[in-house]
Amino acid sequence: MNVIETVDLTKRFGNFTANDKINLTVEKNEIKCICGENGAGKSTLMNMLYGALQPTSGKILINGKEVHFKSPVDAIACGIGMVHQHSKLVPSLTVYENIMLGIEISKKAGKFNSPFIDEKEERRQVQELIEKYHFQLNAEDKVADLSVGQCQQLEILKMLYRNVDILILDEPTSVLTPQEVDWLIDNLKNLSRQGKTILVITHKLREVMAVSDSVTVIRQGKVIGVARTKDTNERELAQMMVGRDVVLTVSNENGGEPGSDTVYEVSGLCTNNHLGLDVLKNVSFQIHNREIYGIAGVEGNGQSELIKVLTGIMLATKGSVRLFGEDITNLWPDELRRKKIGIIPEDRYKHGLCRDMTLADNCSAGYLDDAEITRRGILNRKNMQKRCHDYIEKYDIRIADEYGNVSQCSGGNAQKLIIAREFESSPRLIIACQPTRGVDVGSIEYIHQCLLDFRNKGYSVLLISSELSEIMSLSDRVGVMYKGEIIGEADPKTASVADIGLLMAGTIPEGMR
Amino acid sequence: MRNHIGKKIINSILPVALAFTIGGIIIALLGSNPFEVYGVMIRKSLMEMKGITRTLQLASPLLLTGIAISLCFKANIFNMGIEGQLVFGGFMAGIFGSYVTIPNPVLHILLCFAVGIACALAFALIPAVLRAYYHVDEMVVTLVLNYAMAKVLEYLSTSVFRDAGSGYVCTPAVQKTAKFFLLGKTKMTAFVFVSFAVFLIISFIMTRTKLGYSIEALGKNPDFAEATGLHSRKKVMTLMLLSGAVSGIAGTGWMLAEKTFYTLDFSGSPGLGWDGMLIALLGRHSPAGIFVAAIFYSALKTGSEKIGLYTDVPNEIVSVIQGLMILFLSIQFLDERFGLFEKLKQKKADKEG
Incomplete structure (x- = not known):
C-alpha cells in the first residue's frame, strides 16, 4: 500500500x-x-x-x-x-x-x-x-x-x-x-x-x-x-x-609538499562566550605556506567561536594571531580583509551574504574599498555589475537574473558567489568555514578544487569543517578540537579515521601521546 | 523586477486613492460636488503659479524630514526624534536670528543655519550615543525626548525669550537680514532651493555611495553588515547625526522662510517631523518616492488653505483625508508584515488553477 x-x-x-x-x-x-x-x-x-x-x-x-x-x-x-x-x-x-x-x-x-x-x-x-x-x-x-x-x-x-x-x-x-x-x-x-x-x-x-x-x-x-x-x-x-561522473573525493596528493614558512600563527587564544564560560582555551596552531590546515571536531567544541574570533566578529581575551609575523589579533573584519585574508563564513546567509540585496552588491561586500568600486566614498555601480558578471561567468554561478537578489540562488550557487568574492580578492590566506555545508555534489567538488588550487599556488588555507571526509581528503595537517582546545594534531595521510574519531571524542590515542 | 516596482507604486497609490474616494463621499454627503472640490484643490495648489510655488514652499521642510526619516529607518534605526530635533534647531536659529545682529544677510542666514544644525545635531547626539554605546533602544529615547523638548521650548518661549510686545506667546521675530523673502510674485523663498539641494545630496548619499550601501546592508542584514567589515556602532552614530543635521536644516529653513518667530504651534499639527514620517512611508523610503509624496502632501496642505475660500466645504476635510491616508497606509504596513495580499492572491490562484 x-x-x-x-x-x-x-x-x-x-x-x-x-x-x-x-x-x-x-x-x-x-x-x-x-x-x-x-x-x-x-x-x-x-x-x-x-x-x-x-x-x-x-x-x-x-x-x-x-x-x-x-x-x-x-x-x-x-x-x-x-x-x-x-x-x-x-x-x-x-x-x-x-x-x-x-x-x-x-x-x-x-x-x-x-x-x-x-x-x-x-x-x-x-x-x-x-x-x-x-x-x-x-x-x-x-x-x-x-x-x-x-x-x-x-x-x-x-x-x-x-x-x-x-x-x-x-x-x-x-x-x-x-x-x-x-x-x-x-x-x-x-x-x-x-x-x-x-x-x-x-x-x-x-x-x-x-x-x-x-x-x-x-x-x-x-x-x-x-x-x-x-x-x-x-x-x-x-x-x-x-548527470556526470563525479570524483567524490579530490585529494591533495599531487600538489607538492607543504612549505616551511610560517604564514599564520595562532598562539594561546582564549575567549569567553556571553555567559562568561571559557569556550576557547589556549588554542595554538601554525599554518605554513602551501598548506591546508584542517580543524576537525564534533560541532559545539569551540569551532564556531574560533571562527568568530579569527574573522573579527568576536574578541579574544588572551593570546595572539599573527599573519607573516604581524600582529592581527582582534582586528575588525574589514581590516582583516585589507590584510588579504579571505573569509568564507560558517553561516552563509548570516555573515556571508545578504539575501535581499542584489548579486552585484553581494559580490563587492567586504571589498567596497577597492579603487574600482569606490572612489571618495562614491560607488561605481557599473564596475560592481561588471565584477558580478565576471564572477558569474568564471565560477559558473547559475542564476536566473543577473540583476536580481541573492535570494534566487540555490545553496551551492550562493556559496560559489562567496568563493568567487573571496578568491578574487587576491588573498594570502583563506579561512574556509564549513565551505560545503548544504551544497550539492557538483559544487562541493568545485569548491574543493578551488581550495586545492589555491594551496598549490603556494598559499595557505585554514579549513574548519564538521565534515570529516572533507578535512581528511583536503588537509595537510589536522587539528582536532575538543571542549575549546586543540587536543591533538594528526597527519591525515598516516592517521586513521579511528584515531581522529578518538580525538574528537576527547581521548588521545596511544600512538599520538 | 518590474513587477516589484509596480507593486510598490500600487502600494503607495492605493491608500491615497481610497482616502480620496472616502473623502469624496463625505464631501458629497455635505452637499457639494466632490469633483468640483477636488478640482479647486488641484487648480489652486498645482495649476497656478502662486499655488505651485506655495506648494513647493510647504514641501521644502517635508522633503528634508522625509529623507531624514528614511536615512535612519532604512538602516533599521528608528529615529523618531526628527520632530524634536527640528523644533530645537528652528528655535535656536530663530533666537540667533533675532538676538544677534549681523549686517550681511548671507552671513547672517548661514550662521543661523550653522546654529540650527549644531543644536539639532547636539540633541540627536543623546539618543545616538545611548544606542551606539549603551544599547538603549533609540525608538523609546527619541520618542520621549520629543515631548521633553516641546516642554523645554515652551518654558523658554514663555519666560526667557518671550517677546514682551506680543499679545501671545512667541519669541521675537528674526531680523530682516536673517529672513528668506518671497521671490518676485511667487509664494516661495530661496529656502526651496536650499532644501532641494540638501535633498539631492542626501538622495545621492543613499543611492550612490558607500554610506548608502551600508544603510542598505545594516537594514537588511546587520550580521552580514558587520561581518563584511561595517563598524555598525560608527554607522549608527553617523546616520543618527546626519538625520539630526538634516532636521536642523529643515527647522532653520522653516523658521527663516516661513514662521520668522517661534510660537507653540511652530511645527504645525501633527508637526513637520511626523508629516515627514508619513511621507517617508508613502514614498517607501526611496528618494523619488519621497519627493513625489512630499509634493503631493504639500499640495494637499495648499489646497486646504484654499478650499474654505472657494467652496462650501470646510478646510477640515483635508485633515480627514490625511487621517484616512494614514489609516490605509497602516493597513498596507500590516500587509507587508503578514502578507495578507499574498494570501488573497494565492487563494484566487487556487480557485482558478
Whole structure:
C-alpha cells in the first residue's frame, strides 16, 4: 500500500518549472530518500506534500485518497509533519513552550479546562519525550541559547509530539555532528519500525546509503531514477544526480609538499562566550605556506567561536594571531580583509551574504574599498555589475537574473558567489568555514578544487569543517578540537579515521601521546 | 523586477486613492460636488503659479524630514526624534536670528543655519550615543525626548525669550537680514532651493555611495553588515547625526522662510517631523518616492488653505483625508508584515488553477 503517491505533480513559478510531472510513491514504513542537487526541486516537492505550496497541476494521494492541502495545518491534520532545513522556532521561548505552541495543555478545573496553561505538565511531558528519544535537550532551556544541532532536534521532537505518521525531513543532517547523524539514522530506523513513514531530502549520499530503503533521484525538476538502496551505490546515485561522473573525493596528493614558512600563527587564544564560560582555551596552531590546515571536531567544541574570533566578529581575551609575523589579533573584519585574508563564513546567509540585496552588491561586500568600486566614498555601480558578471561567468554561478537578489540562488550557487568574492580578492590566506555545508555534489567538488588550487599556488588555507571526509581528503595537517582546545594534531595521510574519531571524542590515542 | 516596482507604486497609490474616494463621499454627503472640490484643490495648489510655488514652499521642510526619516529607518534605526530635533534647531536659529545682529544677510542666514544644525545635531547626539554605546533602544529615547523638548521650548518661549510686545506667546521675530523673502510674485523663498539641494545630496548619499550601501546592508542584514567589515556602532552614530543635521536644516529653513518667530504651534499639527514620517512611508523610503509624496502632501496642505475660500466645504476635510491616508497606509504596513495580499492572491490562484 502506498502511503504517499503523486501523479504528474507539477509546480511552476512564472515561466520556471520547478517540478515537472513528478510521480513519486512511498510505501508504508519505508524510509525514502529524495536526492538531487541544490535547485533540483526537492524542496518544492516536499513543500507541496506539506501544504506550504499548492501544485500547479497533478494529484497528491495520501493513503490512497486525493488531498488538497491549503496550508501545513491541513497536512499535519493528515499526519504529515515536516522538519525544515532552517529551523522555524521562537527563540525567546523555551524548548517545551516551542513544542506546545498552539497545542498548550490547559490546567484542569474539575472537568473543565481553565484558561491557564499547565506548565508543569507540559514540562513533564516534554522531558519524558526528550528522555525517550535520548535528545540532548533540556525542556527548560531557551531556544535562543541552543546550538543549531539542538534546534534541529527540537524540530523533530515537535513533530514526534504531534504524533505524525509521515515525517518529512529537509536536509536534516546538514547541521548535525557526525555523532548526531549516526544517532539520527538510528532513530529514523527505529521510528520506521514503529510504523512511521519517513521522507528524507538530502544530497549526502553516505547518509542515503545508511538510512534509506529506497531512493528517488530528481534532477532539474524531473524524476531521473528510482532504486532500492540495496541495489544501488553512491557512485551510481551521484551520476544520476549531476548527470556526470563525479570524483567524490579530490585529494591533495599531487600538489607538492607543504612549505616551511610560517604564514599564520595562532598562539594561546582564549575567549569567553556571553555567559562568561571559557569556550576557547589556549588554542595554538601554525599554518605554513602551501598548506591546508584542517580543524576537525564534533560541532559545539569551540569551532564556531574560533571562527568568530579569527574573522573579527568576536574578541579574544588572551593570546595572539599573527599573519607573516604581524600582529592581527582582534582586528575588525574589514581590516582583516585589507590584510588579504579571505573569509568564507560558517553561516552563509548570516555573515556571508545578504539575501535581499542584489548579486552585484553581494559580490563587492567586504571589498567596497577597492579603487574600482569606490572612489571618495562614491560607488561605481557599473564596475560592481561588471565584477558580478565576471564572477558569474568564471565560477559558473547559475542564476536566473543577473540583476536580481541573492535570494534566487540555490545553496551551492550562493556559496560559489562567496568563493568567487573571496578568491578574487587576491588573498594570502583563506579561512574556509564549513565551505560545503548544504551544497550539492557538483559544487562541493568545485569548491574543493578551488581550495586545492589555491594551496598549490603556494598559499595557505585554514579549513574548519564538521565534515570529516572533507578535512581528511583536503588537509595537510589536522587539528582536532575538543571542549575549546586543540587536543591533538594528526597527519591525515598516516592517521586513521579511528584515531581522529578518538580525538574528537576527547581521548588521545596511544600512538599520538 | 518590474513587477516589484509596480507593486510598490500600487502600494503607495492605493491608500491615497481610497482616502480620496472616502473623502469624496463625505464631501458629497455635505452637499457639494466632490469633483468640483477636488478640482479647486488641484487648480489652486498645482495649476497656478502662486499655488505651485506655495506648494513647493510647504514641501521644502517635508522633503528634508522625509529623507531624514528614511536615512535612519532604512538602516533599521528608528529615529523618531526628527520632530524634536527640528523644533530645537528652528528655535535656536530663530533666537540667533533675532538676538544677534549681523549686517550681511548671507552671513547672517548661514550662521543661523550653522546654529540650527549644531543644536539639532547636539540633541540627536543623546539618543545616538545611548544606542551606539549603551544599547538603549533609540525608538523609546527619541520618542520621549520629543515631548521633553516641546516642554523645554515652551518654558523658554514663555519666560526667557518671550517677546514682551506680543499679545501671545512667541519669541521675537528674526531680523530682516536673517529672513528668506518671497521671490518676485511667487509664494516661495530661496529656502526651496536650499532644501532641494540638501535633498539631492542626501538622495545621492543613499543611492550612490558607500554610506548608502551600508544603510542598505545594516537594514537588511546587520550580521552580514558587520561581518563584511561595517563598524555598525560608527554607522549608527553617523546616520543618527546626519538625520539630526538634516532636521536642523529643515527647522532653520522653516523658521527663516516661513514662521520668522517661534510660537507653540511652530511645527504645525501633527508637526513637520511626523508629516515627514508619513511621507517617508508613502514614498517607501526611496528618494523619488519621497519627493513625489512630499509634493503631493504639500499640495494637499495648499489646497486646504484654499478650499474654505472657494467652496462650501470646510478646510477640515483635508485633515480627514490625511487621517484616512494614514489609516490605509497602516493597513498596507500590516500587509507587508503578514502578507495578507499574498494570501488573497494565492487563494484566487487556487480557485482558478
